[in-house]
Amino acid sequence: MSSMTETTSAANDERSRKLTAGISEGQLLEVSMGPHHPSTHGVFRMDVVLDGERVVKLKPVVGYLHRNHEKIGENNSYLASMPYTDRLDYLCSLTNNWAYALAVETLAGIDVPERAQYLRVITAELTRLQNHSSVIGFLVQDMGASGTPLMYAFREREKILDLFESLTGSRMMCNYMRFGGCRIDLPAGWLDRAKKVVAGFPQFLDEYENLLGTNEILMARTQGIGALSRELAINAGVTGPLLRASGVNYDIRKVDKYGIYDRFDFKVPLGDNGDVYDRYMIRILEMRESIKILDQAMCDIPPGPIMDPKAKIRGFRPKAGEAYGRIEAPKGELGFYLISDGSGNPYRYRVRPPSFVNLTVLEDMCIGNYIADTIAILGSIDIVLGEVDR
Amino acid sequence: MLGEGIVRGLAETARNFLGSFVSKERLTTVQFPEERLPQAEAARDFPFLVYDGEDWQAGMRCVACQICEKECPPKCIFIEKSKDKKPDALGRAQFYPARFDIDVSVCMSCQICVEVCPFEAIKMDTAFELSTDDRFGGLLWDRQKLALSDAHYHAIHPTDAAHTDELLAAEKAKAEARTKAAVAKASPAPMPQPPAPAAANEP
Numbered sequence: 001m002s003s004m005t006e007t008t009s010a011a012n013d014e015r016s017r018k019l020t021a022g023i024s025e026g027q028l029l030e031v032s033m034g035p036h037h038p039s040t041h042g043v044f045r046m047d048v049v050l051d052g053e054r055v056v057k058l059k060p061v062v063g064y065l066h067r068n069h070e071k072i073g074e075n076n077s078y079l080a081s082m083p084y085t086d087r088l089d090y091l092c093s094l095t096n097n098w099a100y101a102l103a104v105e106t107l108a109g110i111d112v113p114e115r116a117q118y119l120r121v122i123t124a125e126l127t128r129l130q131n132h133s134s135v136i137g138f139l140v141q142d143m144g145a146s147g148t149p150l151m152y153a154f155r156e157r158e159k160i161l162d163l164f165e166s167l168t169g170s171r172m173m174c175n176y177m178r179f180g181g182c183r184i185d186l187p188a189g190w191l192d193r194a195k196k197v198v199a200g201f202p203q204f205l206d207e208y209e210n211l212l213g214t215n216e217i218l219m220a221r222t223q224g225i226g227a228l229s230r231e232l233a234i235n236a237g238v239t240g241p242l243l244r245a246s247g248v249n250y251d252i253r254k255v256d257k258y259g260i261y262d263r264f265d266f267k268v269p270l271g272d273n274g275d276v277y278d279r280y281m282i283r284i285l286e287m288r289e290s291i292k293i294l295d296q297a298m299c300d301i302p303p304g305p306i307m308d309p310k311a312k313i314r315g316f317r318p319k320a321g322e323a324y325g326r327i328e329a330p331k332g333e334l335g336f337y338l339i340s341d342g343s344g345n346p347y348r349y350r351v352r353p354p355s356f357v358n359l360t361v362l363e364d365m366c367i368g369n370y371i372a373d374t375i376a377i378l379g380s381i382d383i384v385l386g387e388v389d390r
Numbered sequence: 391m392l393g394e395g396i397v398r399g400l401a402e403t404a405r406n407f408l409g410s411f412v413s414k415e416r417l418t419t420v421q422f423p424e425e426r427l428p429q430a431e432a433a434r435d436f437p438f439l440v441y442d443g444e445d446w447q448a449g450m451r452c453v454a455c456q457i458c459e460k461e462c463p464p465k466c467i468f469i470e471k472s473k474d475k476k477p478d479a480l481g482r483a484q485f486y487p488a489r490f491d492i493d494v495s496v497c498m499s500c501q502i503c504v505e506v507c508p509f510e511a512i513k514m515d516t517a518f519e520l521s522t523d524d525r526f527g528g529l530l531w532d533r534q535k536l537a538l539s540d541a542h543y544h545a546i547h548p549t550d551a552a553h554t555d556e557l558l559a560a561e562k563a564k565a566e567a568r569t570k571a572a573v574a575k576a577s578p579a580p581m582p583q584p585p586a587p588a589a590a591n592e593p
Contacts, residue, residue: 076463077461079461079502079505079506080461080462080463080502081463082500082502083463083498083500083501083502084463086500087498148403152406155418158418162430165430165432165433166430166431166432167432168432169430169432169433169434169501169514170433170434170499173498173499173500175500175501175502183505184432187431187432187549207402207406210398210399210401210402211398211399211402211403212399213395214394214395214398215395215396215399216392216393216394216395216396217396218395219395313505313506314457314461314506314508
């Protein structure tokens with residue numbers, strides 16, 4: 001990985017040299033964008049070198065939200081790390097829970113009952129819906145469409161967060177999944193409410209496509225901007241909607257078929273150009289596929305237990321060994337790597353965050369574009385700093 | 391035609407704007423302090439200690455086993471075990487927390503303490519709007535502030551509380567069967583039973 005970044009970094013330096021050839025040092029403007037800049041979605045800084053309005057060099061600076069997540073995980077019991085995973089990508093706590101639970105279940109050899117698998121799929125796909133709807137809202141907000149599109153997206157997101165609250169007790173920090181199942185079963189009437197929300201979602205997507213899908217300003221701002229080539233996307237380890245927008249058919253739900261994803265009929269939408277517009281559309285199309293999965297899962301969910309009887313809450317000590325659990329989080333491949341030495345807390349606890357890895361190609365996409373496009377490109381990567389810095 | 395997409399978007403906005411006058415679906419804003427939505431039954435904020443009966447000290451279910459203190463992810467619980475013992479709901483002599491502090495400025499409302507508690511002694515409250523101007527003392531809650539009655543628990547989480555009562559009743563029945571068996575075994579000299587306190591009655 002490090003050598004790969006070095007190569008792309010060397011290529012970028014070459015491009016910077018070409019762009020600045022014949023320009024004296026005094027003509028270039030160095031701007032420190034962030035860490036307190038509304039477009040950076042948190043505390044993220046970009047050291048940008050500008051020739052006029054054109055970006056000739058860009059270095060992302062991360063670490064402002066570093067809070068020792070991995071070290072805390074190594075000093076806490078396995079269970080106590082679960083609520084901390086909520087706070088990685090704080091928009092998608094349920095998929096974070098799932099990835100961590102999957103890693104621990106692989107480590108300890110715990111099975112997950114049928115009903116809990118369905119609950120996980122339902123909550124994870126609802127998470128994908130609310131993450132994607134808010135990210136497209138944020139993206140157009142960053143490009144200057146302040147208010148309306150973001151508020152429409154938040155109106156829909158709120159309905160899903162209400163579902164999360166009535167199920168898990170918390171809107172965003174759900175802390176719902178456990179090793180071997182889920183914490184609590186669905187409350188009475190929840191499934192009907194969820195079905196209603198999901199049934200109303202395509203209408204919102206149609207509305208959104210009416211609102212922005214053919215908007216000339218949006219197309220001018222996004223089409224052909226920040227194109228990411230297939231080769232670079234694969235070489236840099238980019239995953240998620242960013243990779244699929246570049247035309248690479250790679251979705252861990254299809255590749256790994258973790259959980260029970262092999263039972264559902266859904267497609268993986270792919271982009272052609274890998275520009276900001278493709279990334280925007282990919283998310284809308286992915287939401288439509290998520291709705292298909294949700295329809296199937298909420299129809300088929302069987303009754304039964306939601307926890308593996310072998311799973312222990314207190315005194316959980318998996319045997320020595322190592323495990324990697326990965327899932328397709330809304331932002332890409334989210335993985336947890338755990339090494340157990342047989343004690344109550346992991347010997348090594350490592351997170352493979354999608355946002356952080358996707359951020360490594362930011363400079364490649366931005367060089368040569370205008371500074372205003374940088375913001376659109378950053379918005380289309382969909383980073384959450386809680387996950388980037390950990 | 392250039393501009394068609396923009397016009398279509400504006401029409402959508404107009405439809406939503408006008409719709410907000412007639413349809414509740416489109417007018418989703420709640421004017422918070424004056425207007426309040428009911429909280430979800432599963433809602434959780436900060437933990438509290440459940441006590442049975444009237445007296446919070448006599449009826450406190452917590453036996454100061456310190457499992458929650460150990461399991462708490464951000465380590466916001468501080469417990470000091472008592473030197474003496476008091477009878478619990480089943481009449482057994484148990485330790486009690488001489489000190490039980492929760493630093494709610496550190497607590498992250500994760501509910502792990504509730505899950506690991508073997509005595510159903512700690513539960514999640516739903517109270518919010520807890521801001522204070524005293525950032526140290528005002529956010530360090532002691533056992534008296536944390537103690538809330540079982541009736542309160544029933545009021546905020548009825549489904550959970552009913553389930554908890556079932557568990558406790560089953561345990562009580564088991565304990566009674568055990569003492570009966572022990573009494574039958576040692577029938578010539580029956581074991582002296584500690585008197586059940588009035589506070590131990592199920593509400």
